[in-house]
Amino acid sequence: MVGALALVGALTGCDALAEELGEAYPSAEPVPCPEGGVRLLEGEGNAAMGLRVADVRLLNCGAGVYELEGHPEVRLLDRERRPLEVSVAPGNNGVTGTGTGTGTGTGEDAGDDAPPQKVVLLPGQEASTGLVWRNLVTDGTARATEGWVLEVVPKPGAPRLTLELKYPVDLGNTGRMGVSPWRTRSG
Numbered sequence: 587m588v589g590a591l592a593l594v595g596a597l598t599g600c601d602a603l604a605e606e607l608g609e610a611y612p613s614a615e616p617v618p619c620p621e622g623g624v625r626l627l628e629g630e631g632n633a634a635m636g637l638r639v640a641d642v643r644l645l646n647c648g649a650g651v652y653e654l655e656g657h658p659e660v661r662l663l664d665r666e667r668r669p670l671e672v673s674v675a676p677g678n679n680g681v682t683g684t685g686t687g688t689g690t691g692t693g694e695d696a697g698d699d700a701p702p703q704k705v706v707l708l709p710g711q712e713a714s715t716g717l718v719w720r721n722l723v724t725d726g727t728a729r730a731t732e733g734w735v736l737e738v739v740p741k742p743g744a745p746r747l748t749l750e751l752k753y754p755v756d757l758g759n760t761g762r763m764g765v766s767p768w769r770t771r772s773g
Contacts, residue, residue: 623648624707626738626749629714636721637682638756641714642749643771644740646707654705654768658715658740662733662755662763670731672761679764681718702767716766721756728759740768 619625629641646652657676663669673679705713723730733755738747755763 619647620745620747622740622745622747623650624652624740624744624747626736626747627712628749628752631753633721636758638717638719638721640717640753640755642717642736642738644707644713644715644738644768646709646711649709651709652707654707654713654741656702656741657765657767658738660715660717660763660765661737663735663737664732665734667735670733670757672731672733672757672763674763674765676767677764678718679762681720681760681762681764700767703769705768705770707770712771713768714771715768717755717763718766719755719757719763720760721758722760723758725759730759731757731761733757 617625623646625645625647627643627645629643631638631640633639642658644654644658660674661669662672662674707713734751736749736751736755738749739745740747757763
């Protein structure tokens with residue numbers, strides 16, 4: 587419905603209607619592929635009873651094959667792009683209290699402690715990694731932490747990529763987050 591209203595707005599010259607509905611028109615200029623040939627995209631997330639999971643997608647927007655193996659290096663920043671003191675470690679990092687996630691592809695596999703596998707991305711293909719954290723406040727005097735920007739190094743020697751998040755990584759005051767190994771993204 588929203589898309590149809592935006593189309594009507596575009597056809598009738600009502601840019602304000604489309605802006606009000608949050609619809610954006612495709613730009614005439616394609617967004618250039620970042621240095622390194624890959625781009626980060628915010629995937630789906632899930633939150634239940636304080637446990638949070640989210641997918642981070644990596645799109646091969648370059649012209650060649652892009653290979654991954656292992657876990658990305660992840661750093662969390664606040665709204666002003668200041669680094670936050672967060673322990674980011676492979677697997678669930680003690681966040682879930684279990685060894686592995688459920689592997690449903692919507693972030694629930696973020697706590698996956700399974701061994702990494704080699705991922706080969708052809709141009710246009712995607713991989714994903716999952717993040718897991720708990721929104722928990724254990725000290726009422728401590729300030730709750732919210733991350734709004736991710737810095738990710740997909741593999742050793744690759745350029746650092748930045749992703750501004752639509753939804754925060756709301757850690758409370760736990761100070762830790764787990765990250766899954768790269769997986770081929772299907773669908």
